[in-house]
Amino acid sequence: MAALQESLGIGVDDKAGRGRRGPRRPGGARGAFGILFAPVTLLIVLFLVPFLIMVQMSVVRFPPRVDSGYTLDHYVEVLTNPLNPHIAWTTFTIATTAMIVMLLVALPLAYFMVFKARKWELFLLLALVLADELAPVVKVYAWQVILGRNGIMNWLIPGPPVEWLLYSSFAVILTLSTTYITYTTIPIYAAMKAIEPATFEAATDLGAGWWQQARKILIPLAAPGIFVAMILVYIPMLTDFVTSDIVGGTGSYMMGQRVRDLILGQGDWGAGSALNFLLLAMSVLLSLGAYRLARLNRIES
């Protein structure tokens, strides 16, 4: 989420700059500055300042004081600790699997909403928004009730209770996939909404079957939406700690939990901040990569 906010901040600054350069409306520059003054100030105070504090914490020698001096020890420690690559790998596999699951659900769902649902389209859209409005913690606890040893799933499945349903990577992946389904579906829905329905009729007319149409027409045209969905969803999953806390097990210990435990558990602000900064840097790189791909695939019209 942090990277997204940052890019948003940059975007706002950019617009203000352009407004100031506006050649024909001399009053426009001051107008744009006036309108953007409050949000830009808010962003600086609430986002940039804490961010800079975090960066500083990651390079200040322990114990953090004004005269402690600076060091890169925290980064060295984070990068050399044998536990961290393991946690990173777990986080990566869980987030990626959840992402794939969500795309497998969101792509057909978005297609259905745009081209087949007709009068149910708005209802499904509202249902998706409503699903997101629920408090995330409540949703995670709901899964605990469903997947638990005495939960609904085990009540439905005959035989002895299935243990791995809860407190496992499976539970984390399943819960994450449902938590962010709204943010996966809506961008893809928006991208598909822009596709002219005659495009598919033309493809049918030219002899393309449903698979060829999906592969050659639907996916390429929905690609910008897919990339946006991936940025929106992948980054918060990298830093999520609530889900794994509640439904995860020892095998699903994720980066978000690691940062939280370093800072709040062990009071190691230096290592926690350094790891956090590395995560942020990775998120920015991911975003840039996805942005680049989305641009490559953008339809010029």
Place this chain on the structure above:
Amino acid sequence: MSTKTDTGSADHAGEIVVEAVTKRFGEVVAVDDISITIPGGEFFSMLGPSGCGKTTTLRMIAGFEAPDAGRIVLQGADVTHVPPPKRNVNMVFQAYGLFPHMTVGENIAFGPRIKKWSREETRERVADAVRTVRLDGFEDRRPGQLSGGQQQRVALARALVNRPAALLLDEPLGALDLKLRKEMQLELKDVQQRTGTTFVYVTHDQEEAMTMSDRIAVMNGGVVEQLATPKELYQRPASAFVAGFIGTSNLIELRVDRRDEGLLAMDLGEGQRILAVAPDAGGDPTLAVGSRGAGRATITVRPEWIKLSTGEVGDRACHVGGTVVDVVYLGSVTQLIVLLPTGERLTVHRLNDEVGTEEPRPGQQVMLHWAAEHSYVVGSEPGAAEIARGVVDATPAEANST
């Protein structure tokens, strides 16, 4: 290597037969028992107002809609239940349906690649199609970088490259401006003649249909009102609807006062009369009842056939006086609106082929005449003229421009 069925025999090449086809959407009958035979190589148009069933009929030929009754026969083979990719026809859509993420060349090569033609054959045919629609040099552009007319050409080439037995066009010029549309009309006709492909063209623009078509089916309310050549449609409209839809037309309610020598006549006193050729024996029975004072008829007469007269006119000519109420200069013609004693208004077109011709002024009395053969009976039902006038009013102004 075509995946489409080529079961048709040579004598039926390009032929399309629509046989007693009916299509309903819920309660609405969109197409009502239509039968049309389109010989191979013809430029055939289906013309009518929106909701007349023309697009539905086209989509049934393409296979996108299934008829509730009747058969579609392509090149002698029944294709009523064959899905669109397996029919040897291709469609050009009103919205084009181009693939925005592919270049012009990739768009055109889409069909051949799906059909897995060989690399050389695909390249050759794509190049051929590009030349046919004069898009040389645009192969690497994307549709979004092209003008409306160029996009239309891409859609045309993408369909033509498959060498279909027939090309189905659904208002393909609807999104273009008037000037470009006129250019494309001539070009479409040219492409059709060069390729010898059967074209089935759907439009609501009568001028467009007249410009390009070998034959036109004028449709209304799910039925074919008349199927004829453009000239026949214009000169001998079969119904008040056709008369109103094709070109500008005067419709006159005729009270049949007498019949002689095959003419119906309405006497207006002082030697003035409106005449019309009585329909054949096979015509409307209510008209065939020739007794004095019985029967009414609706006749149509084209504005350019009505002349201003100064002296006597022949026996077989209509002769009627009236008051000029409006004079409009339209360039090649001047349009007069003349109010008749019967209360009807006649539109008269005078060709401006001489310099300095004196035009009548509003309020002036004029005498008009035209040959009885030019009054064409289009119906006997009362109110036919009103129906047709409603059609004229509802038609966009540019569709009626001369």
